[in-house]
Amino acid sequence: MxxxxxxxxxxxxxxxxxxxxxxxxxxxxxxxxxxxxxxxxxxxxxxxxxxxxxxxxxxxxxxxxxxxxxxxxxxxxxxxxxxxxxxxxxxxxxxxxxxxxxxxxxxxxxxxxxxxxxxxxxxxxxxxxxxxxxxxxxxxxxxxxxxxSLPRALHEAGVIVVVSTTFLPQIVASIKRIRTAQRLRGSRGSRGLSLTRVLIPVIEDALTKSLDLAAAMESRGYGQTQEKHGRRVSALMLLLGLLGIVAGIYLLLIPTSFINFPWAVLAVAAAISVIGLWLSGKNLRLTVYRPIxxxxxxxxxxxxxxxxxxxxxxxxxxxxxxxxxxxxxxxxxxxxxxxx
Amino acid sequence: MISLTNTSLRYQGDAVFADVNLEILAGEFVLLMGATGSGKSSLLRVMNGLTPHLTGGELTGDVHVNDRSIRNLRPRDLAASIGYIGQDPLAGFVSDRVEDELAFTMESLGLSPEVMRKRVEETLDLLGLNALRARSMATLSAGEQQRVAIGAALTAHPTILLLDEPTSALDPSAADEVLALLQRLVHDVGMTVIIAEHRLERVVQYVDRIIHVHGDGRVTISDPVTALKESEFVPPLIELARLESWDPLPLTIRDARRLADTLRERLATASPPVKRHNTFLPAETFALCEGISVAYGKRIALRDISLSFSRGTISAVMGRNGAGKSTLLATFVGLKSPDRGALTLGGHKPSELSSHSLSRLVGFVPQEPGDLLFSESVLAECDANDKDRGLIAGTTANLLNLITPEIDHRLHPRDLSEGQRLALALAVVAAAEPPLLLLDEPTRGLDYRAKARLGTILLKLANEGHAIVLATHDVELVAEIADRVVVLAEGELVADGDTEDVLTASPVFAPQIQKILAPSKFMTVRDVAHAEQPLA
Structure with missing residues (x-):
């Protein structure tokens, strides 16, 4: 089809x-x-x-x-x-x-x-x-x-990025809306004063909207499959892997006499990171709609x-x-x- | 399906409702009604655990969903069995495309890509959304957004749908479409639907039972006839039935028309409804626009509009969502200057005035009254307003006392009820006595009592010589108070005339009473009562 x-x-x-x-x-x-x-x-x-x-x-x-x-x-x-x-x-x-x-x-x-x-x-x-x-x-x-197409472990972080990219324009729109409304109150106050006048309703509005969004995401099962156990192992592996990659790059750029196999360090560290990502992804029962x-x-x-x-x-x-x-x-x- | 046993909800010791016992059966269409701030939304949210999980508060007793206690479940664990749609669907959207939005819940539930694909296609067909599948959320109309939100809940195949004021932002035809869709889900799919709604005239004919949140802690559930017999809040249809002592109580226009045969005959010979007199003389034209056009980029929002508003009158601007109502208002308050044509307020061009002198000519109450308010208490808000506008100290507070005497001046504006917040915003704007007063969707979220009070206030302001313009979807309010109706469609003026002529000519805009009593031109219960009085 x-x-x-x-x-x-x-x-x-x-x-x-x-x-x-x-x-x-x-x-x-x-x-x-x-x-x-x-x-x-x-x-x-x-x-x-x-x-x-x-x-x-x-x-x-x-x-x-x-x-x-x-x-x-x-x-x-x-x-x-x-x-x-x-x-x-x-x-x-x-x-x-x-x-x-x-x-x-x-x-x-x-x-x-x-x-x-x-x-x-x-x-x-x-x-x-x-x-x-x-x-x-x-x-x-x-x-x-x-x-x-990111690894599953990064999916929820990805959702947060997507949400914030759709949320920002809404905040900009509400700033515009509130500024125009405030201007019609005919405030003669100084600039600093009018800034707080706009900011307070904007923050209140953003807070209400975020609570609405939180309620919507919560009732739509966001984060439902996160499981506590097994997360520690994968987090530790990711941390080790990333540290290893940093060390590998350091060794590659500044050769030292006692460890002269920087590529091996890099490869092992990368492998540990990949396994860590895969493990933390495995714990999530998440799927992607119409994956490419x-x-x-x-x-x-x-x-x-x-x-x-x-x-x-x-x-x-x-x-x-x-x-x-x-x-x-x-x-x-x-x-x-x-x-x- | 859902049962509450001895359920009570308290916020910091204050009971929102106490010892509620009710059971909702599978496949029921249930309406939650009650005053603003009575706890309707809280009760709705208790059913999927959002209260108290997200809002705090102390919940006692037990709630069962599908014979399973939800005491120890999070709302997200119920995502597969209950769909929840909040008041502002746009605020709850997670993706930017319709198709991805429909899939979001299923992704969280970990359904396989094949199942997701199939369900998205089914849902697109069921709700007639296929044409919108690749559209971005921000480009959807309010009615489309509501349908997408419903679709996004449906893809998880829940057996229960909870909706908080699904039609409050919609024009009459979009509201009908959404309600018809919900009814179809109840009838064809066997869905259990529970909606909280103020505009009973739109909903009552569809529902099987009504949960009444009394506001004093009591919550009762009964069939619509019993619930409406006792209720303080009733749609115009029921008011008429009470006036005429019809029995059994009709719930649909059709039932009422059958009962209204003799009434129609009597009214045919009665004197026609009296129109409100413009007591402000001379009835001079204050705001005038000739041939104005407004465009946002390439999109034309208003095309060649000529209108005038006189002091002492109330005009309603109606039309679909996106027809240009808000743009028209924005143009009159000088927020948008017309690309073509001329606009004058009392002889001045708004674009040539400073914002201070403009605010003496025109006042604007935005859709969100909270947009105007920034102080920590009602009293501080009033004082700041007096200072800003150079009014005598106490002017705003006095006006507010005239509008709503019982308001507590020490409260934070956020803690006021919807109606009170609107009253405060109105007082803040009207204190400077601008001859032109514009209100954008003032009745959103208001119950019948608050709406009736708003009507009285607006009539009073009109009698004092304000030219009042409302952009609204609320046909019943328009029938009650407006002298004149302007209808916009796609940025063009399609009708402009007496309320009576414009409303009765359109099946979409006709108020309930007029639908019952057509072809006579009675539009409100008050008119009918007035005509019947001499006979009684």
């Missing part, structure tokens, strides 16, 4: 999209050439615009593009005004001033060469591409769907990402290579894009 709902277009496992995006960030850091970066960024934008979800986060790609462009522009402006001089073809010359002796490292103004602009663009392109990839991943997935399954399309996404990374790292910088990278990045559009 297939339901033609908005949901069907977002049924790709969110972790698949995130895997794809993470592989692409590797591709972006492997790419030495600005054109390769441009190809990756352009492909990501195309995929994001055609495959994005319906959720409120679908616009994050737009903001990411603005952010990336702003970052580039800021870098350009700063470099043109203050940057070091780079010899080459002079495009135009900025009026320059002589700074006092103690600021000799910084120059203001002076000739701007095309080499300088290209260098800045090349340096900025990597950061801009990373921003765009992150924006694309958030508009392709919904944070709430991602929460759904890993389907064939989802599995191909990280694979595609990894192949882009491999291609960006190994291919020569020819036009054919660029086109093939662009096509590889855009491939998800073929089977996930909107048929509209």
């Amino acid at each position: 297939k339901h033609a709902t908005a949901r069907s277009s977002t049924r790709i496992h969110p972790l698949a999209w995130w895997g794809w995006a993470i592989a692409l960030t590797f591709a972006a850091s492997a790419a030495a050439n600005t054109w390769t970066l441009a190809a990756i960024a352009a492909g990501v934008v195309v995929v994001a615009l055609t495959c994005r979800s319906d959720g409120p986060w679908r616009h994050s790609i737009n903001y990411a593009i603005y952010l990336a462009a702003t970052l580039l522009v800021i870098r350009l402006v700063i470099a043109i005004l203050f940057g070091a001089k780079i010899p080459g073809h002079v495009l135009f010359t900025m009026p320059s001033t002589h700074l006092p002796q103690w600021l000799s490292g910084i120059s203001v103004g002076g000739p701007v060469t095309s080499e300088k602009i290209l260098l800045i663009l090349r340096e900025g392109a990597k950061l801009a591409t990373l921003v765009i990839i992150f924006g694309a991943a958030s508009s392709l997935t919904q944070p709430k769907e991602l929460l759904k 399954k890993w389907n064939l399309e989802a599995i191909t996404l990280p694979i595609l990402g990894v192949s882009v990374a491999a291609a960006a790292g190994t291919l020569l910088h020819t036009n054919a290579a660029l086109v093939s990278i662009l096509l590889l990045v855009c491939a998800p559009v073929l089977y996930l894009g909107r048929q509209s």
Whole structure:
């Protein structure tokens, strides 16, 4: 039975999209050439615009593009005004001033060469591409769907996050409502006074709403399956595992002579954490409604990402290579894009 | 199904109710009635353990649900057998999409994904919610929210549903839809439904029995006829039946129409109901708008509205939830300036006035009267108001005494009953004697006594020369006090005229008495009593 709902277009496992995006960030850091970066960024934008979800986060790609462009522009402006001089073809010359002796490292103004602009663009392109990839991943997935695919032990914490994201707009609405009502009381008082006048009803309102919500969640069985026994063991294991991971990272970064197997420490600690999570999840008789399954399309996404990374790292910088990278990045559009 | 044996509830020694014994049978549709603050909600919440688990208080005696004592159970342990829907369904929503909301209880209960999927689909069909399944909660109308809340409770397959004032926020047709749905659940699914409700005129015809919370600690359960015979709170239909001494007591419009044959004949020859005279002269137009349009982004909330309100009159603005009533009010109080058209209050444009001088022209009582109140006691609230508005000390307190003499001035505004809090907010707003007085849904949560008192106050204020505008769903209140009715639909003005003409022309807005006595134009028991007096 297939339901033609908005949901069907977002049924790709969110972790698949995130895997794809993470592989692409590797591709972006492997790419030495600005054109390769441009190809990756352009492909990501195309995929994001055609495959994005319906959720409120679908616009994050737009903001990411603005952010990336702003970052580039800021870098350009700063470099043109203050940057070091780079010899080459002079495009135009900025009026320059002589700074006092103690600021000799910084120059203001002076000739701007095309080499300088290209260098800045090349340096900025990597950061801009990373921003765009992150924006694309958030508009392709919904944070709430991602929460759904968390381990069961984190489910209740996830519910709290979801509840608070729906609760916040309500509080904002009640602040607006109460402020307008108070304004109509014609209060002439000072600003500080009117703040408490708004705050007290807002807090009272929020308290009433939270009690209503607590009553609703309680009567709908929230937290019903939490069992006391067995929680201690899993909590202890999680704590040990996390401590082990911290120690492992420390050993990895700052090698010591007496423990020279940091990877083993990390692996054991990670295993303990996973078992701890699994144990605490097992104690919960919780289920997830319409869990998102890993389907064939989802599995191909990280694979595609990894192949882009491999291609960006190994291919020569020819036009054919660029086109093939662009096509590889855009491939998800073929089977996930909107048929509209 | 549910039985209470010698159950008492006390908060800090004060008994809310004492030694309650009642038994509710499987498949019954039961109404809980009583004055505001009498403990209806508490009694409802005792049935699934929310009281005392969540609210505190001392509960003695025993409560059995499905022959099992719930003394040692938490409300969450009863989630699979009892569904509970609070007064404000939006405040109880956990997810942001309809479909996920329906599944929430089942996820907590740990049902398998296949079962959940099947039940969600069944519930969507049962409640006709399929078109809404992917919608976000915030975009639903109040009636849809109520239906989704019911659906979310149903997916756990409970045998009992508890609802606290499910229709108080709804317009008449949405309320009918929700009640019809509940009746269907009782009849087709065998659900036991218990609802607390003030607007008896909407509910009485559906229920099998009535639990009466008397407010003095007594709680009785009986069939509707017996309960209503003794009750102080009755819908207009029963009032008419009492006036005419009809026996047996009719509970539905249909029964009443059969009994009303002779009354209709008599009224056909009687003089038509007297209209209220505008005693404030000259009846000048105070608020005027011409061709105003208001939009929120792309959504047009009001389209080309021309209206005027005169001093000394009471006007009611009616229409579906979301028809633009609140926007119209917001525009008149200057909270929203019209995108097109002109609006004047006593010759001034609200957008050009400071908020202080605006508050001398127009007063607004919001849907939540608590929004206006911030002080620690009634007295402090009144004093602060006098200072704010530069009134002579004691003005607000005196007005409040005129409105409700028995209010305790030392109480915190939160501890007042719904009706008293509304009275306080009204006093705070009306103390500055603004010529235009607007009230948004003033009767929500009020019992008949508080509503009758509100009606008297508003009539008095109108006689003193205020132009009063109410946005309301309460047809009976409108029939009692309004001189004129304005109906909005999708932001457009669809009707504007005498209360009598507008209300009697629409089957949705017609008050109970008019439905019984149609085609004559009597709308209230008072009208009928007045017409009958010369004969008696």
